[in-house]
Amino acid sequence: MTELVQGLPDKRQVAASFSRAAGSYDGVAALQRKVGQQLLDALPVEFSPRSWLDLGCGTGFFTRALAQRYPLACGAGLDIAEGMLVHARQQGGARFFIGGDAESLPLAAQSRQLIFSSLAVQWCGDFVAVLSEASRVLEPGGLFAFSSLCVGTLQELRDSWQVVDGMVHVNRFRQFEDYQKLCAASDMHILQLERQAEVLHFMDLRQLTGELKALGAHNLNPGRPGGLTGRERIRGLMEAYESKRVSQGLPATYQVVYGLLRKEE
Template identity: 75%
Template sequence: MSDSPSAADGHLPDKRQVAASFSRAANSYDSVAALQRAVGHELLRRLPQGFAPERWLDLGCGTGYFSRALAERFPGSDGLALDIAEGMLRHARPQGGARRFVAGDAEHMPLAGGTQQLIFSSLAVQWCADFAAVLAEARRVLQPGGVFAFSSLCVGTLQELRDSWQAVDGFVHVNRFRRLEDYQDLCAASGFLPLDLGSEPQVLHYADLRTLTHELKALGAHNLNPGRPGGLTGRARIRALAEAYEGFRQPTGLPATYQVVYGVLKKED
């Protein structure tokens, strides 16, 4: 089974499943989103120095945490937040930050062209099967000189969990992600000027397997792949998985590695 999904091979989850899963997770998401916060703040740090957009879009806004962070960073700016998951938008709207919260798809944004100076998207575009379409839409929606800043996940994410499941059975239990090289190639072909593009690992540690799997479910980011096993996972298989994962244990706990992609792209004047 390939670890490098494309729009054509059906390796990324159906976006209706993604929307439903994240809608269900809206109330629990913020309680377990330490990685998401750290990655988003790092993406904010990578914005060009002195860049102060008057109009911005938080693409894949989730609970609206970074809509509020953007509003705080750019006081007096006009913010728009967009997400495919209605449950997330219902959670985000009362907390403010953006002027408007809109349901929409990153691959087909319901927005006029040339209206935004910044598109900020943290840990959302990994769920989009057609990243070339996301890039084209971002380029369409941005004004000349505008910036598309995104973070995502690439191959190697949750590799310890993937390898442990591989020792138990041959099913797809862990979400698949694109290769870093795919992001680099697609960005190079997009017409954007890349200001920053690369990946960095983030490793979290857990006391036990149950804590990790509970967190993935609370985030709405548990296995959404086509080809995942149906029905309940038997206790014997869970015990086998836990035993396999113990082989990765470090003094600080069971590691879960996230390979984080950061991209900052400019639409040339």
């Protein structure tokens, strides 16, 4: 089975954007920490791998968490963004930090017992390749734990832009049903696969867009409008988004996918 999501950003642009955001990322990554912690908590208590990989390690926050949880294991962090790896290496937590791509892992077959990946694989156009590579690198009985984003993420922002000009201003993500189908078709056994909505609230539109930029997760889609966004369109966007305001502020919904797969013995 092949699956290639059209319209996802070029991975070189993703790498460059996250590299630029390495210094600001941790300061605004509250949701990312919450999601990663929930993924970490989903790992079986009795599971104690001798080796693990933090796939899409970013600044290394969960690389360090994995090292604390499995202090005797050989750990590695991998990311496509060199700027993130520079930051992660400075903080430590893993024996190795590697530049690499989730769709073509630079690791030997059956060399890891755990692959942990939080909010990274949504940037991969070919999730079949991600699953295939995870299976190849895992030892029999090993676990692939991942969190990702699916359609419905930042829907309030997407809908507000549709009112203004109908152009692509918000990152695209695959359907949750695609995750279900592709994980079921892989050669790994599904232990958990679910979707949870996380809703953040912001004082105003500027706070939301500023956070997305600081995370490196602002609009990276091909087909996005070039150049500066005009004042009239910004004013229209603000008016459209204000109609969605609730007592806590402007809502921004993230549809988070949690998956836990096991490579069969």
